[in-house]
Amino acid sequence: MPGPTTMLIAIIVVAVSLVAVMIFKPSITVTRGGKILAFVSIFILPALAGTMGFKEHMEESKSTQFCTSCHVMQDYGKSLLVDDPASVPAAHFQNNRVPRDQACYTCHTNYAMFGGMKSKLRGLKHVYIQYFGKIPDKIELYQRYENRECLHCHLGARNFEEGVIHNLEEGKLALIKSGQLSCLSSGCHSAGHNVKDLGGKTFWKSSPATRASTGSASAESAKEGK
């Protein structure tokens, strides 16, 4: 069965062909059939193609490869391959704690109402800045990284709920769950994307497809890992 992209491309090709008939022979709209054809080719098919295209682009924009395709994000993609178990992003990516093909989106989407939509709107702003604005020297998050984003997956997990450190003091787990004690800024899981120190790091020797998805274009760009 053809995939959604193939279907969409087929719809666009059919729509363009029918619109071309309208452009080169608009006189066919004199007949009833011609009027229906005009309505279908100028309204129904473009509306369908536009809706499907928007959905397709939204899905595509969740991919790791999409995020790391901009030059400014390539080091962040590379940091997912750092051979360091203490690095939170790298450990999540390399151990399949997040889907590798949607690694950025999984952790950097607010799991709140319209979180995904807000992320996409910010993405449009990023594209604008990429071409017409000034890219800041230091890339920072728009807001504090909430525990909610971690707990979306970890809440209820045995190693989180029964973790020794999480239960070391009474009430600590409740503080983490309520967001009063940050997973990251409390110092426990603070090793994020350390893009400044990539030069001296070793990298995980993953498959070429995995490297490509992180923006590490070739095996040569990553140092030999263990």
Place this chain on the structure above:
Amino acid sequence: MRLTKLERRLRQSGVLVAIGLIAELISLLWNHPTAFFLFLGVGAVLMAAGVLYYFYSLVTVSERPSETGTLRTQDL
């Protein structure tokens, strides 16, 4: 061949829609943030403009059926 006002407008809206569709097609074959921009900023805008112009033409251009019919008969 002489075109009626409505046919001319149909042709113009068709051109807008066609360019928008081609822009969308190109954006689908390119996995890059700029492709999303191309889709929204060029494809969707031109398609929407074409569709709206088509509807606007339908409701604003009034042609007597007999006049159009006569024209077609002459064309044939």
